[in-house]
Amino acid sequence: MRASDRAYAALRSDIVEWRLPPGSVLAEVEQSERLGVSRTPLREALARLTAEGLTAAQRGRGVVVSNISLADVRELFELRAALECRAAELACERGDRDVFRQLHQELVGASGLLNEADPSRAAYYELVGRLDAAIDAAVDNSYLAQALRNLRVHLVRVRRLSQDNPARLLEAAKEHATIAAAIAKGNAGVASAATTVHLDNSLDHLLSTNTP
Amino acid sequence: MRASDRAYAALRSDIVEWRLPPGSVLAEVEQSERLGVSRTPLREALARLTAEGLTAAQRGRGVVVSNISLADVRELFELRAALECRAAELACERGDRDVFRQLHQELVGASGLLNEADPSRAAYYELVGRLDAAIDAAVDNSYLAQALRNLRVHLVRVRRLSQDNPARLLEAAKEHATIAAAIAKGNAGVASAATTVHLDNSLDHLLSTNTP
DNA sequence: AGCAATGGTTATGTATACATAAAATTAAGA
DNA sequence: TCTTAATTTTATGTATACATAACCATTGCT
Incomplete structure (x- = not known):
């Protein structure tokens, strides 16, 4: 190396x-x-x-x-919404429905992953990462994928701001499951809407746990 | 330097x-x-x-x-649609309407810029560039702006593939005028739709002049 | 004659020395 | 005592020398 x-x-x-x-x-x-x-x-x-x-x-x-303020977080989520909503729509057109059906099943059962004594939630984040990867693969657009990669670097940094309490993670898992289900059905409108809702909820949670 | x-x-x-x-x-x-x-x-x-x-x-x-194939062009325009549609929507929320009203007027009169003997169409491209800059400024999101900048580097390279004939440029000017008008009215749905139409037409033109 | 292995050549990867510009500190004058 | 200028110091910007790895050609063997 x-x-x-x-x-x-x-x-x-x-x-x-x-x-x-x-x-x-x-x-x-x-x-x-x-x-x-x-x-x-x-x-x-x-x-x-x-x-x-x-x-x-x-x-x-x-x-x-670089500094990263709450204003930056809002901007990041705005870009994220643009990219991920479109990615979800495109995944509906091109994705392998069985893959997302399977991911949906796993996400529905994600509460099991969160109840165990795993402080880092490694298994949960791995599953969410697999959903992201599946969408990327379905979209099959290297420029869009690169833009998402650039974005995710900053999002990982932001995650440390967010006290990811189990209740919110459980909600998030359900939201992810809804997205996966919409893609499995090939319903682009619902997939995009579910992504919008998920990101809005995530941003709200992030801001509410970081404002006095 | x-x-x-x-x-x-x-x-x-x-x-x-x-x-x-x-x-x-x-x-x-x-x-x-x-x-x-x-x-x-x-x-x-x-x-x-x-x-x-x-x-x-x-x-x-x-x-x-790097190589840049027609498949790359399709992918580039897909990312472009995601970013520019959202940017147009956000400009509707936050933009100064007078700025876009003024740009709309100039774009309506863009046929004058194209009739003159200016082989490089410098004045036309400058005007379109001002619309892009106005949208960027209105959106006021550094991450989205950065993603658009990264994208535009590749688009400039692609422009050399496109024989930009006067007829298409005239059409494009009208499409840009429609976008500016929608933002001036604050109508996000129309702004996004007009952007979608413009990009689809541009891509079609690009592909039709580059496939035998 | 074809294939493989070895040596040579060339380009990249890394370290370091030197130049330059900016920042901080000190000294001098008001 | 405060301000300003000059000097010192420190860090970055650049050049170059050296190490290393990959590629190509040549030669020897099968």
């Missing part, structure tokens, strides 16, 4: 997991020593992160971890 | 204007000598281009200019 890839993966993980909070200054020498690579591959990693929007170049002061 | 920025701008222009056609191998030493910069800033430029999707890294063989 290339040193620049390692530096990129390490920095990206540090930022997304909030070990490097917004505003952190990423000095080249400091980070290159910390990660055990030279400045050249580290700069390449920083350039990639800046292109993704996780960091921003300040003139003269190196790059800093 | 930094050397890496110059190298990026030069290469990006060369790719978008088809002076570097798809498949061109961008060897580091060759390009760094051609552009008069050292390998380090050149590599930074190539990394940015690769992040945008204009180039792709081949293992062991450096980076090559």
Whole structure:
């Protein structure tokens, strides 16, 4: 594995997991020593992160971890709605209905995943990730998929803001199940509407747990 | 201006204007000598281009200019529809109606711009660009704007495929005028629908002039 | 004659040294 | 004491040298 890839993966993980909070200054020498690579591959990693929007170049002061405010969250969800609603519609046209029927079944039973003592909800998030992947695969559009990937990087970072309590996750699972069912039926209007509802609820929950 | 920025701008222009056609191998030493910069800033430029999707890294063989097929064009327009329809809807909510009323007037009179002997249609494209910018400003969403910017890079490259004959440009101007009018009226449904129609017509024209 | 293996060549990946610009600190003058 | 300018310091931007890996050609073997 290339040193620049390692530096990129390490920095990206540090930022997304909030070990490097917004505003952190990423000095080249400091980070290159910390990660055990030279400045050249580290700069390449920083350039990639800046292109993704996780960091921003300040003139003269190196790059800093981008801030992410509640206003940013609203904007992110607006873009997310545009992309995911269309993706759901397209998945209705092109998707393999059996795949989504199966995912629907699993999502209906997702309460089982949440009752167990799994603080990280790994099994739940894995299932939701499989639904996202299935939609991506059904849409079969590399540019749309790339736009969604870019977006999800920021969403993972935002997730740490959200205290994902079991009640909300249970609701979310039902909403995901509704989306999967609509795609399985090939009903684009319902799939898009269900996605809109789900994202609005998610944003409401996020904002309500983060405003005093 | 930094050397890496110059190298990026030069290469990006060369790719978008088809002076570097798809498949061109961008060897580091060759390009760094051609552009008069050292390998380090050149590599930074190539990394940015690769992040945008204009180039792709081949293992062991450096980076090559990405291919862009008719299938890619279809995918691009699919993403474009998702982003621009939503942008038009949001502009209806938040835009300054006078701005779009003014743009509507100018677009109605766009036939004058096309009748003159201006082979590059610079004035026409400038006006359409102002409509795009007005929508971006009205939407006021940095993430959506960034996604649109990323997309437009590829669209500019595709424009060279399209023999933009005066008849089609006249049609397109009318379609743009319809979009501007809908936003000026604050009618989100019509704005989205008009955008859908415009993009479908544009894609049809593009495909019809490029299939034997 | 065809295939495989080995050596050479070329390009990328990485490290480091040097140049330059910006920021901070200190000193001097008002 | 405050402000300003100059100097020092530190970090980024660039160039280049070196290491390494991949590709190609040549040669030897089957």
